[in-house]
Amino acid sequence: MTDIAVAQSEAASVPKGWQPHIVALVCNWCSYAGADMAGTTRLEYPAAVRMVRLPCTGRMSPLMILKAFEQGADGVLVSGCHPGDCHYVQGNLVARRRFTIFRSLMDFIGIDLRRLHFAWVSAAEGHKWARVVTEVTAAVTEAGPLPSFEGAGEWEGIELPALTGDGPQELDAAALDAVGSHLRQAASEVLTTGRAGVVIGYGAGSLPDRTVPVFITEAADSDRLVWGDGCRNNLAVYAHKMLETHERVAVVAKTCDLRAVASLIREGQVGRDRVVVIGVQCGGIHDGGELAGKCWTCTGDPHPFCDLVVTAEGVHDSGQDPSEAVLDLPDARDEQIAYLESLPHAERWRFWQRQFNRCLRCYACRAACPLCYCTSCIADKHRPQWISTAIDNPGNSAWNIIRALHLAGRCSGCDECVRACPADIRLDLINRKLTLEVERQYGKIGLDPEQKSALVDFRMEDGEEFIL
């Protein structure tokens, strides 16, 4: 559909006499007082806005915006203090980054950005408040009623461009055997020399071309380790649990698994000196006979971040400075993302609502993610309950959006969530989109354990071109 056709079809569905519902989340210290000022100054502005007073924009979770949409708001306005004026010094600066990324995610899944606005309004800016509300109301009115959260029904769907790339250097059976045998040798050495008490690796699975995670504690058991294109899991997910019973753990890792280890170290979940990374040369991972999406542009070579490097030639210490290393891989999915972004919002919304409709809320995405390590997840909390437990489009949308957002700037791109998803929801596109956005705004995400993740950090000069 063309933009014009979509605009027409949306306009056609506007009920007669429809007035937009807009929720304004405002900071107590500035915008709320600014609105008061507008009132005492007897300024007139549209009455479509319902205000919710909060202590700071830094306290405003994207969940609140999602809840507003879920409960029927057609638009949301977030308003707080100008940068530098925060009552809590930096709340609005952290919020600015968070909302920059959240906004791009909402745009990506098909929320028309005319519905989502951000403004700095101080306590003295009554006139600005009136102007902002007038502008926001006009924009939301133009966007029309929020499209419903529901399955796309009879809709032919979107054909995404096929993934292309050279893929990793293929390893033939002999090379895979050599890598496997060197891996077993490395594991055995690690256990014999006491570099680690357990090696987390891959063992033979019960189905053809599948493996299962195994935890090897005796050097003699190292021969249980296998290597091949069925070594799909990111084993970093087990590091934390194994550290409960072992002083040091060794993790067998593919190139795509490394960033997760780096993030766990950066976030203080795993000490660098307590983990031995065994990087193994990889010929690409297959799932159902097809090369996994992440592999198309990967070389498969072990990375300097590893402690031990295992290739078909042998085992050697990495010997490079990991802090200078960046995993700078292009991504085959960027083209699919660009294609989705070229479609009108209504099409994108349908695309994602159909994907989210399939979500069973089994939380396999969360369970398989090495970086979803919270002992208590927001989705499991019900006082207050931000994410509906009902397994339907509104609840599923909220879950999938917030999961992605909690990983923005942290996601390692290992695609475990996609692999684990029984419904083939394209979480990889969402994760990659957010990584692209974070890197565009705040710079490259590297492997340096000292680097803070982008959304818990801020700079005074961060971009804010979208803020009114």
Add this chain to the structure above:
Amino acid sequence: MASSWKLSEVQLREWLGGLLDANDVVAPVLEDGVLLFRRISSAEEAVIEASGKTRWSPKEFLFPRSEALYRYNFTGETVQLEDPPAPTKHLVLFGVRSCDAAGIVRLDEIFLSGARDRLYAARRENTTVVSTACAAADAECFCTAVGGSPMGEEGSDVQLVPLDEGWLLRVFTDTGRDLVSGATDGWTAATASDGKRLSELEKEISEQIERSQVKREWSKILEEGFESPAWDRLAQHCLGCGVCAYVCPSCSCFDMNHEANAFSGEQCRSWDACTFALFTRHASGHNPRATRQERYRQRVLHKFAFREEDEPFRCVGCGRCVALCPAGLDIANAVVAAVEAIREEGADGAR
């Protein structure tokens, strides 16, 4: 009236198309590359093949992922209560596999015996099951190891058996007879040789499934070995998600939640899974099944051990949990391994 016919592919589609007039028809369809059960609006949409399973079972059409048990509205000072809408149209579950049909009988045992579930019963009474027997087994299939069969009749009102050309249609129940009545003009009655083909197919596929038989007497061994350290080893790599339960044709656990705002709300029943920590966590914070291993043991024992002598296993052997487990756990192998360990090490591992 005969009770089995031979149909060509065209006749099958015609019949399916005719069913759409008076029924809601749910059949496998391909959505974004995933084979799923969906309501169809034309016979062409349905993917009716000789083998291959949908990603998850059709149970959600009888036991929805989420449903309102009642709704309410506040208007002024009064509260209006509202029952959820009852099904208005007859439902045909078309093209479910034999394992899925058996799964429906397992659900019936939970929801219709004892305290009869009003909402489930209303849907179930209004449903006809047309199953499709399998002409080949998938790698994860193990129906024959748990007492099922790729040609199994349990739970089916009508069964379609793939022949080299076309389909053999068998009617098992009165409900099934109602579904074919009026459509049989031009259908060829099946002959004795078609019946022979049936047993050939059954033998062929059973040979493809190489899993060891789960013996009925193992239930007792498994239950006695509740404290066996084997469980800890077997499920060390369980990640604690709910894929296994949610794709399972017979898992029936649910949770209740209140979904409401200031104006209206509903008591909502949603799927739940024993592999989640929240499933058993008390309000005090105490969790009687504190570890993933204990929770996985619960799942295995509920499928294979906690039953009366004359009751079937609660696992129908579709193998979906095996194929989709992100950590590669395999319930059929776990049962064999647990029984072996309990026999060797004693029920508590002390031997």
